[in-house]
Amino acid sequence: MSQRSDAPASSPRFGEVVAAGHHVTKVYGEGETAVTALAGVSAQFVSGEFTAIMGPSGSGKSTFMHCLAGLDTPTSGSAWIGDTELGSLDEARLTKLRRERIGFVFQSFNLLPTLTALENITLPCDLAGITPDPAWLQELVSTLGLADRLGHRPDQLSGGQQQRVACARALASRPAIVFADEPTGNLDSRAGAQVLSFLQMSAEILGQTVVMVTHDPVAAAYAGRALFLADGRLVHEMAKPSAAGVLEQMKAFDAGQQAVR
């Protein structure tokens, strides 16, 4: 895939902050049954960066991602996409922003079963009233190895092919940011590696900002940066994570030790 020089003028410039959470706190429930899922997490995501959010089960990874993407609302603190604070938007504006500026990849693919692969890929653009750039679509489809599968419905595709369709769907509108929640959780290691290589390349070559929640150190090693959550707090950050380094860090947290440097 070649570097593109014809990105829309509204595309973020390299190094620009495209998403941020400021002191994001999320408490579910009230009183004695209240659960503090996030306790004041702040992080910034700059253009072209591929960030993995790591942490043990229940550490708040998905809640943080959902708050950043406007799928959940912080109890206090704020979440930003570009210079828009999501809490300032009503539901209609939030839906519009999600459709126009955010791409999603979920563990369970979330493709519509009655639509073909191509119809699934273009659905968010159709809903947002955006006409996807045909050359860009073709490039995505060929890079993801989907050219001869576009007329198939999801039940006629392997899990790996379905997740590659979901990746094409996420990038079709050239969103400001792609959020991927355990994108390889339902895939074998080979299909998972294809999806992760694509996400890595989309950041490194296309400048696509990607934030991925994962528990898998091997998956995190595809990212350029890993953030570690524990008990709803941001406890460590690692640049250029290796699988071994991430594993060591996770073991240290399990053992209640300080961050490994």
Ligand SMILES: Nc1ncnc2c1ncn2[C@@H]1O[C@H](COP(=O)(O)OP(=O)(O)OP(=O)(O)O)[C@@H](O)[C@H]1O
């Ligand atoms: N809707 C909810 N109602 C009540 N508690 C919730 C809700 N969603 C999440 N929680 C709680 O918030 C905490 C953080 O959950 P979250 O799903 O963000 O963690 P996670 O790190 O993504 O976990 P996992 O890796 O297991 O998916 C957990 O204690 C969870 O039980």
